[in-house]
Amino acid sequence: MRDYKPFFYFVFSILALAIFYNYQEISFKKPQSIHKWRQADGASLALNYYQHGMHFFQPQTHNLTSDGGQSGAACTSEMPILYFGAALLYKLFGYHDFIFRIFNTLLFFLGLCYLFKIFQYLLNDTLWSLLLSMLFFTAPVLVYYGNNYLSNTGALSFAIIGWYFFIKYYFERNSKLLYKACTWFFIAACFKLTSLMSLLSILAVVLTNQFNLIQLDRTEKFIKSFKPFVLFNAFLLTLLAIWIFYARTYNTAHDSSYFSTTTFPIWSLSSIEIKGVLENIQTLWLDQYFHPSVILLVFCCLVFLIWNGKKNLSLFNLLLAIIGIQIIVFILLQFWTFADHDYYVIDLYIFPMLILLFTTYTLHTQFPHIFQSKFLK
Secondary structure, three states: OOOOHHHHHHHHHHHHHHHHOOHHHHOOOOOOOOOHHHHHHHHHHHHHHHHOOOOOOOOEOOOOOEOOOOEOEOOOOOOOHHHHHHHHHHHHHOOOHHHHHHHHHHHHHHHHHHHHHHHHHHHOOHHHHHHHHHHHHOOHHHHHHHOOOOOHHHHHHHHHHHHHHHHHHHHHOOHHHHHHHHHHHHHHHHHOHHHHHHHHHHHHHHHHHHOOOOOOOOOOOOOOOHHHHHHHHHHHHHHHHHHHHHHHHHHHHOOOOOOOOOOOOHHHOOHHHHHHHHHHHHHHHHHHHOOHHHHHHHHHHHHHHHHHHOOOOOHHHHHHHHHHHHHHHHHHHOHHHHHOOHHHHHHHHHHHHHHHHHHHHHHHHHOOHHHHOOOOO
16 A cells, blocks of 8 residues: 655645745736846736736737737747746636746645655655755745745646656666656746757767667666657757747747747856856845855765765766756856856756755665664654
């Protein structure tokens, strides 16, 4: 008989923290506080769908900055699935901003639930799984935007779900799990293009394994049917490329530059501007990413994985390396935005999540007595 106690503990913990963060009151507030402009953009996109015919491919805001000030036509780089979904709920229940907030909150909680499930799958320890997954519900940026109008936390949640199925595939070798993982990674990228990092890292690992470019700890081929897998993911990537092309074409046709579909690379800034960005990160945002003690913990875990990986390169270490490289490239390409936009880091939280997942699994397999210690429990 299935044991539902771990899930009950998770639900109780996440609801207790949500109440502590005053989610029950915040859920009924309109866009406000930090980055209320971007929050209002998300709320506006949803309301415009509701008010103007539910045309998915014609997103608009109430800010008339397009077509020479005659319309609010504006397209984001991500597919407007979240905004369209909120509008569908408005159609069912009537327009209320709290519907959007609660809808987005449930998506965020779903991601934390699957993070808990991954820890539980790897460690088979409810207490540790609960503590480690709830750790990410203490990050100020995630707490703030988890109950908000932006699509970033939803993208992170779907990426976590993808990693759940991928990790299960790694141990069980059921090809359906791998296709599920890639599909969820694709959905994450639809919500926020930055979350494409997860799918690209999986594709890179599959290619290196298929062509024996890097020797990993497991010598067998990662997938048995390589061609169908490549075609499936090529189809997913093509859909994303088509949307990006459509978004740029739509914005150009309406003379709209409201939503950014470009980059702000570090090499376009002067040394003084670069210093200004770094100062803003240090003074305004760094402690909003995580408490310094958690940042130190994640750093120590990364050092441990690097040290341990010198003995035998594991799939986990290779995945972290590939994602780490992508994050560095992303930061360099969007460097200017980090001065004033804390939510740009939300999709990057998948990296510390994986670091803690892989570290605890490594410790659990190599030093099982650590998790069995009564002192730590």
